[in-house]
Amino acid sequence: xxxxxxxxxxxxxxxxxxxxxxxxQHMGHRAMYWYKQKAKKxxxxxxxxxxxxxxxxxxxxxxxxxxxxxxSLLNLHLHALQPEDSALYLCASSPSxxxxxxxxxxxxxxxxxxx
Amino acid sequence: xxxxEQDPGPFNVPEGATVAFNCTYSNSASQSFFWYRQDCRKEPxxxxxxxxxxxxxxxxxxxxxxxxxxxxxLIRDSKLxxxxxxxxxxxxxxxxxxxxxxxxxxLSVIP
Numbered sequence: 679x680x681x682x683x684x685x686x687x688x689x690x691x692x693x694x695x696x697x698x699x700x701x702x703q704h705m706g707h708r709a710m711y712w713y714k715q716k717a718k719k720x721x722x723x724x725x726x727x728x729x730x731x732x733x734x735x736x737x738x739x740x741x742x743x744x745x746x747x748x749x750s751l752l753n754l755h756l757h758a759l760q761p762e763d764s765a766l767y768l769c770a771s772s773p774s775x776x777x778x779x780x781x782x783x784x785x786x787x788x789x790x791x792x793x
Numbered sequence: 794x795x796x797x798e799q800d801p802g803p804f805n806v807p808e809g810a811t812v813a814f815n816c817t818y819s820n821s822a823s824q825s826f827f828w829y830r831q832d833c834r835k836e837p838x839x840x841x842x843x844x845x846x847x848x849x850x851x852x853x854x855x856x857x858x859x860x861x862x863x864x865x866x867l868i869r870d871s872k873l874x875x876x877x878x879x880x881x882x883x884x885x886x887x888x889x890x891x892x893x894x895x896x897x898x899x900l901s902v903i904p
Contacts, residue, residue: 711892713894719896719897720880720894720895720896720897721837721880721894722894723891723892723893723894726890726891733890734890734891736891768836768837781827781839782829782837782839782892784836784837784838785836786835786836787836
């Protein structure tokens with residue numbers, strides 16, 4: 679079982695809705711990530727938080743708004759999405775600093791469908 | 794040019810075969826290299842890190858050639874359970890930097 683928990687596992691929303699995806703880890707990791715994955719494509723980096731501060735935003739549209747309320751939680755707020763935003767959204771975490779082994783710990787993902 | 798490129802695949806091999814995957818990266822400042830595995834409709838999981846001296850983990854051998862910016866993964870004695878997508882992953886420096894996934898190569902091991 680993964681130690682990164684994502685909720686909800688499935689989400690269906692209309693283009694005018696506002697919803698949020700949540701991610702939680704209790705491994706003491708200080709780096710957390712959001713990836714987007716379309717079918718038969720690799721995960722595509724969206725955001726990276728390091729020590730609760732946004733360190734990377736890969737030119738993601740503003741209809742996606744990340745938030746890191748504390749070191750264990752990562753949210754992705756969704757507003758006015760488009761059908762092409764339908765995808766699997768993966769949260770990951772990793773220890774930061776020296777000694778990183780390269781392992782990103784992924785949650786099982788939230789499968790989003792935008793109607 | 795994409796930051797990380799891999800063999801397009803898919804690879805369909807019989808059980809017991811040896812199969813090799815290749816990966817190239819464009820950023821010469823890249824410092825950390827990995828192979829991840831992703832099963833259908835599951836999250837990616839780390840298979841192994843790749844070191845300059847080459848490294849082996851059971852049936853899996855990874856090689857890195859910094860001069861050619863090339864990474865490889867060799868799987869010997871393929872098992873049915875090896876069927877998955879193999880993702881080459883590159884990072885410039887640290888865990889909180891751009892960890893970039895290659896497009897992946899699909900492997901099906903056939904009985």
